[in-house]
Amino acid sequence: MKSRLACIAAALLIRPPLAAQYRVALPGYHFEFPRDYFSHRDFQTEWWYYTGNVKSPDGHRFGFELTFFRQAVSRDPAKTAAWDVEDLYLAHLALSDLDGGQFYHTERTNRAGPGIAGASESIGRIWNGNWQIQWDAGDQKLQAIDKRFELRLNLHAEKLPVIHGENGVSQKAEGPGRASHYISFTRLATSGSIALRGKKFAVNGTSWMDHEFFTHQLDSNQTGWDWLSLQLGDSTELMLFHIRHKDGLIDPYSAGTYVDAQGKSTHLRADDFTLQPLEEKWASPITRATYPVHWKIVIPKLAIELDVITPLKSQELTGNSKFAPAYWEGAIVLTGRRNAQPLTGVGYLEMTGYDRPVHLAP
């Protein structure tokens, strides 16, 4: 699961395409790699989502987020020229200078055009302008250029990709097709450099990658969600999300995935875990939204209890236009215990629907 309200917003603004033109995510999907690392034209929406926590040798911590979205707009067979808009490619880029106390974010929108954006298996690349992931001998090379900062990172997968959900689908709501195909690289050993305002940092750390594709998965009753990716000190990982309803209840399709040290994944149902916002809030000066920035996670069947805090409260991404809702997406730090053993870790937290309810119905 991932955010991308901007993407959905764009989908709403552009004349609603007939969903019938697109495939929906149904159980029994057979994943095949590397094919499924790249674009799926027959699904309407698709994203690639990279987040990570890294630090320089002298301990300067950074968080980063680079996301690529593809939103299909038209599948008119007559429109085949280079500039015809079949898909909108949006991308978000954020750098959290955790020790510098600064948050930088930017976004761009493009069409595929003559090589401006895309996700192509043949050249092993997912890109939007000069923000790109280049597959290179099993590693993913991340490059993102902004006028204030630049990221150049090598991501090395320490575990095979995980397929979330059950039977190849991650169900998000009641009904066939209200689901996505969802895979993750949960532990990507990361090294490279970050240039920020003229200063260059050599960095090392861990990244997470999500790739999800689907055709309208959410329900009109659902107003927002909270999502976490957690990389724990015992070489295990967790992905958890819950979907909030208008009435404040948590959707029964909320779910998660546990990945053990060997890379074996276990599906977590909504009643397998609790995800509890605590008192501490952060109010955005821009959108006036109030985000809970302190969470408590309890997973009884794994004997895990975790306290989630963030080193930088101001990690809200505000959209370029009034059509794109704002969301909070930031680096987090975990402390807690598992089977009475202390457990720490890092991760990313995404919170949506706090500035205003998200209208998700097509």
Place this chain on the structure above:
Amino acid sequence: MPILSLQDVSKDYLTDGQRVRALSGISLSFERGEFVALVGRSGCGKSTLLNLAGAMDFPTSGKVLLDGIATFSLKDAGLTQLRRERIGFVFQSFQLLHTLTVYENVELPLLLAGKSNPREAAKERLAWVELDGYGDRYPHQLSGGQMQRVAIARALIHSPSLLLADEPTGNLDTTTGNVILELLHRLTRERNTATILATHSPEAAALASIVVRLRDGKIEEITRR
């Protein structure tokens, strides 16, 4: 019939909005062959009288008759015609055209009157004023006396019945002036014209058959010899 007759002639000028009387109740009459001297101080009306006599101007009241023709009855064309046929002018400062030769200066009135082949007449007139052989010169090549003689020749070119001369000796030394006066006197007789001189010169008055003394626009005295 008198060649010139003024009957109770008055002339007013407007100067700065003020009416100034230049001549007042003048009655005079002259015959051919008479040599008249108009005398009096500057501003007594001599020049005004000459202008009226030369059909260059109209009286404010009274009549001016030239050869019996009343000037007020004529328009500009008629006056011009009158001048062309009957009147010759001589000026104090000669008034020759510097761009023309002596011949051309003398011929000018005939040419203006539209007469062709004036050269013979011009030669003859130059002979009258004793300037034979000077015809091709330009005015600036002549002395003052010679220039005035050219002017006289020009004034006589169309054999006018009335010759009007305004201070003809004013710009000349006494000797030369006397020669000019003698010349005018002689030609008046020989050509049987009437000549009216406006003059300060006592020599001129001495030669004149009639001396008219003006004072403040009125006749003070007429002396006939």
Place this chain on the structure above:
Amino acid sequence: MPRLLLFYRLLVRPLFQEPVRAALIVLAVALGVAVVLAIDLAGNAATGSFRSSMETLAGDDDLEITATGGVPEDVVGVLAALPYSIRVSPRIEDFAVIAETKKSLPLIGMDLVAEGATYAQSESTNTAEGSARPAVGESFEHLGDLDSAWVSSSLGYKTGDRLQLLINDRESAYTVRGIYPDSNGKESAIVMDIAAAQHALTRYGRVDRILLKVPQQPGLDQWTQRLRAALPAGVNVRPQGAGTNENRRMLAAFRWNLRLLSYISLVVGAFLIYNAISVSVVRRRAEVGIVRALGAARFAILTAFVGEAACFGLAGALMGLPLGRFMANGAVKLMATTVQSLYVSSRPGPIELTASSIFFALAIGVGVAVLSAYSPAREAAMVSPVEAMARGRREYDTRVHKARDFWLAVVLGVAAAAASRAPAIAGKPLFGYLAAILLVAASALAIPAFADALMSFSSRVIGGLLGVEAMLASRSLAASLRRTSVLVGALSTAIAMMTSVGIMVGSFRETVVLWMNDRLPADLYLRPAGNPAVDHHPTISLDLAQRLETLPGVEAVARLRAYEISYDGIPATLASIDPQALRKSRRSNFFSGRPIEQVFAELRDSNAVIVSEPFTYKHHVKTSDSITLSLGAAQATFRIADVYYDYSSERGIIIMARATLLRYLPDPAPSSLGVYVAPGTAVETVRAELERAAAGHSILMFSNRDLRAEAIRIFDRTFAITYALEAVAVVVGVMGIAGALLALVIDRRRELGLLRFLGAATGQVRKLILVEAALLGVLANLAGLIQGFALSLILIYVINKQSFGWTIRFHWPMQILLGALTVVYAATILAGLYPAQVAVRLNPLEVVHEE
């Protein structure tokens, strides 16, 4: 203070006593200044508008990437992926005609997906920026529609309106999806998404420009180098707006020549000021003498007269300002026409009367007045008091050194001939102009001798024919030879200019007419209705061109394709032709004199091109030289097979075979078609066939004769501005004659009065003045004609050749010349009417007895 008072009493007060004369002098200065100012202002407005809406919508971009025939569109992707923080904005640009109003507007295709988002961003963060970009945010949903258009507010449409656009040879319906602000109408344009523009123009695979915004560090040059390394050879990186500068450079010669032409009126004005001041100096000799006797220094006299001239100049310039501003309105239309038909499409911008142009006008007015007054003022200062006060020397018959001046004139004439043989300096015919100036100076010096000779002739001959008045008139003119010469100099300069330009334009026209006979061999010509102009080339659909070939009665269809290119930093046209489709022409149009088949065979068989004559002048190349062109992504070298005469455009033209060009730029759509009708078929029959076949396309069809008439019409329109300039110079000259005659009458009132005493009728006095006017007219016309003939040779063979590179055959445009000279002559005589009336009204009693 005392000096000022003296200045006032001696110089200013007399002016008020002769208001008409003073007014004429001031008016002459005013007209001269007005013309110069008008040309300057109009030049800025007519040529200053290349910063068209395309540039304005380019916003704050630093660099642009261009290539002949368009930049391959892949370059956009390559640039977008470069690891630099640059903004990449591709453009597909052309022109569209609004069917309803026939208004031609730039059509700008931009990436509204990317730039719309960028715009929204800048809107929220910085409201001052990006004002002229369409706000597409709210109409995002129509982005993908190929019939969506965004228009500038000045066009008066509102969202939702339907809009019928003629693009190339097709008319299509569009819907206005949004309005963007357009403060003063300068930026009016039609904006489309780049995809819609691409379909509308069928321009696939290429974009016209890519605009780039780069970071300030490390500087534009370094960025240019970095980017060039990433681009194919034929693709060019240059500062954004470089095209504007190229256009300015191309127009420099044109504007320069026009500006010099406008100075002629000023020269004519200078003659008149010189004359006026001379007269006033002479007439105030006595006063000068008195003042000198009372202790005034020479310098004081000099300053006083120069000061007086400066006052005339200032008054004239002040009057000239509004007049010039007014005249600029007309001039800008005429100039814009010329610019559009010969150089580049541009819409005239607003006329801006800036502080600097005001200062310029004042400086010119005062400067010319002071310069032309200096010599007479100096003469006044040199007068000795005794001489000045002496009476009797009435005329100012300052001696004129006829003979000396004549020989000086001969020397200057020889110098002019020598200067005319020198080459151009930096593309400007500086020596040509020097020759022209020397020629004007030489004729000014020769005129006294000429006038004297003619006057003595006329006093003898005309005297007999026209009577005593003519004799008097010619004597008087001959007597005041200096004044006469100055007057004749002034008017003859104006006439010379008129004659020379008339001969040049007439010769040019004749040359063009002859050339067209050879150049236009086809029977019917077709071109797209969408705004064809000298620098953009709409295209005809390829399928239509192919269909026409199969029609009955059509023998052959020649396809011409033209592109706008930049060669050596100057705009040029690159065209391709079908060498085999051309019909045999009567005469060789080539420098080499070879027959057309032979030259075209060379084009067909090798990488060869032919170039137009102006191209060789602009780029200093000749037959057998090589030129390297950037074509698409490649750079290719071509040999110049021959040079051909061309008069269609001042821009350089390069022509290659169609097959050759298609190798580099594969777009096969032609820009125009020439249709050859099969022998024995009526042209009208074929024309009807073509019209039926072209239904659904917006095509303009011209018969051979129509096209020629059209070309000549454009030619005549093009030169309208030069005629207008001549007219003003002549008006100044004629006005000078009126003023001078008036002065003459006033100076000679004693003589005129005397003539009345001697029996002259008023009609004779009037005739005398009119004959003087007529004599001045004859003199000036004769002198002007001779001088004009010589000047026309310099114009045709030196100035035109060096500025524009056209070979023009000399031709006397008899009718125009005769007509113009008659009009000038009549005007001169009319100019004598008022002075003649003044002369008639003089009271002879007053003037004769005045002394």
